[in-house]
Amino acid sequence: MSVLTAEELNANLALRDLADPAQGPHAIQLVVDQIRTALGQAWPYTEIWTRRDHPVVTLADNYDNLGYAAGSVTREERYTRYASPTQVLRSHTSAMIPPALRELATSEASDVLMVCAGICYRRDSVDWQHTGTPHQLDLWRISRNVTLGEPELEAMIAKLVETVLPGQTYRTVPAVHPYTIHGRQIDVLLGDQWIEIGECGVAAPAVLRKAGLDESWSGLAMGPGLDRLLMLRKGIRDIRLLRSTDPRVAEQMLDLTPYKPVSAMPAVRRDLSVVVGPDVDISDEVLGDRVRQALGADAEAAESVEVRGETSYDDLPAAARERLQLEPGQRNVLVRLVLRPLDRTLTDAEANRLRDQVYSALHEGPVLELIGR
Structure with missing residues (x-):
């Protein structure tokens, strides 16, 4: 197994998490706030738990406790950045969900929306909408008072798009995830191209049971990409702009108003x-x-x-x-x-x-x- 050197690990951890208010303001945080507020208003009796964990997580919480098979290709070191034989740099914010579920299992709460945002580390292509260090948001509503299924999932999808991308045309297509059933991919139409903004589904009962939640619990799981949502909201066609230090660009990354292009350097x-x-x-x-x-x-x-x-x-x-x-x-x-x-x-x-x-x-x-x- 190839493990990151101390220098490589520190370089990854030094990269600013744009979703973390403690590391300075950024429009990505406004997207998270809007979604949290909208879902809180839609579900007024649901507690909201906001979680922000360290990006080095256990291999178990990144994969095993989310239902990934032991031989899943995504575990290979070419896709996963290992900090040690039992720890990884999280490849998705879903790694925050198993500890949150375990906490729920020992609490008095009965209806909770888990909001987990942060930077992730993965292999990805190099183009205008991809990066190896994307920002994601996991939204899991878990309840033992309300049976949560596909109708509630559809309403949640509509609320997400309506809140962040009002008026946009969207669709869902079937998708398979180890931590959901009835999984779907959410796409938004940009010109004549469908752009994926996230994936979702009904929370897999096996994942809930593994965390200590019995058959009375059900849930919804959604994982939108924060970079993609912000880019579509502001009309940005280069993901690198989200981290730009050019004052003309950086100042525009503090709100959700449409992006005004600045003079581009020649390619x-x-x-x-x-x-x-x-x-x-x-x-x-x-x-x-x-x-x-x-x-x-x-x-x-x-x-x-x-x-x-x-x-x-x-x-x-x-x-x-x-x-x-x-x-x-x-x-x-x-x-x-x-x-x-x-x-x-x-x-x-x-x-x-x-x-x-x-x-x-x-x-x-x-x-x-x-x-x-």
């Missing part, structure tokens, strides 16, 4: 031709994570990364195989890297240096084609 495009082995995963999420690791402190300069083409050894012309010194089973992958820091314009030398860092991290062939030297 720099670099196309990379890399050699990878037959079993190398080049999915968007894995590729995005490897690029962020390669760029290190400059990771925010990457606006997008995408695979533009892939050719096997057998399909590559002989001259190209010879030039790349490709071996049977290897593949030639064309990757497009778009660099655009939010606060400055890259020089050609800087862009080439960053390109070479990514190239060196992805390329597995003996012939190096570096351009920054």
